[in-house]
Amino acid sequence: MDKIRIRGGNTLSGEIPISGAKNATLPLMIASMLSDETLTLRNVPRLADVQLLNRILGNHGVDMSVDGKRHGSTGLAGDTVHLTARQIVDTTAPYELVSKMRASFWVLGPLIARCGIAKVSLPGGCAIGTRPVDLHLMGLEALGAQIEVEGGYVVASAPKGLSGARINFPKVSVGATHNVLMAATLAKGQTVLENAAREPEIGDVAECLNKMGAKISGIGTSTLTIDGVSRLNGATHQVLPDRIETGTYAMAVAMTGGEVSLTGARSDLLECLFPVMEQVGAKMTETSHGITVSRNGQGLAPVDVDTSPYPGFPTDLQAQLMGLMTKANGTSRIRETIFENRFMHVQELVRLGADISLDGDTALVTGVDRLQGAQVMATDLRASVSLVIAGLAAEGDTFVNRVYHLDRGFEQLEKKLSACGAEIERVSA
């Protein structure tokens, strides 16, 4: 199995192109199931999750074709992907596929909306928490779906179609918002989603759905109003830039020092990160091409950060911030409020010499003078990349095992970093 080898100590300078957002691409691909016409997505990142979702959607009858270089490609930009669900040939999403990628559970809403019937495996547990799907089911039931859970599967039907409803989510959920939003586009009458997630990826999907003929208003707010339509058409949509990839490279630069231009990045998607980075001692500047990040001379200052739903500090950057704070001059407090078990990187960072103690949902990270390279591994992609950030500042070689986690969510990570001067490569074990 491949590993990533990093020899720490180099500063980063140059340019890193920011890819399309994974967490918008996946629901956008799923949204193609709502129409029998072609949905064209531009700026799709080349990720293992995109390929896996392609297989999952293919099982339902969605045809996907790709323009642009893929095999052996050296370009760092994404592809254009065409998805056509002329006919849904299978309304079952089997355990073997859904258990490999949780987001594929989101086919439930589109399947019921388009076919009136769906059987989708429950996704099961996961490395970062229990991650129930009760809010997805509550929302779809409110739209009139009859739902039973049998043998590990959600079996849903809406023989007379879905009808609009007012739904107030008791907790903010990105996935439940996507699932119910997609279903509501084809429901009869009006649906109002209150306390909907406001993550920019949801806005991106809603905008794409409107291009497909949906009638969604309130985009970007926590109240989405959807006036159902009888069918959706094809459309062309450009995936928004990945704010988590942007934040990850910003922290890598803060860690190593130097100056990197994150081209294509959008500062409006990451407003919460600017004050945190300023406190850390790194400079983030909006430019006409994206965001430039730099840190010169001074060391890193500690921070006190809680994760929270958008527009708060994202849980998907918590591990990376912790990686960065392992070298701060003082003790940082980082509290994870979204997932109860998203600290799997802590023990691996400790293997590199970090000083971190956990107290429930809070990590206290006391910066150390030296990190030392070691063999490490992690159980999810953000945790894995936090080890890369630490490895960039560690003495000697760090080997990050289980590279497939990184390949799920970071397009050409080692190429992007090595183009800016990092000594990083993929090696066969």
Ligand code: EPZ
């Ligand atoms: C999405 O996951 C993202 N995944 C995650 O990205 C991200 O960490 C998360 O949102 C939070 O921002 C994709 O976009 C593909 P949630 P999702 O439903 O939708 C609880 C990454 O690294 N909850 O917003 O599964 C849940 O347990 C990842 O790219 C319920 O209680 O997250 C959690 O505590 C991993 N009942 C909280 O809500 C439900 O029915 C937020 O989860 C659903 C969720």
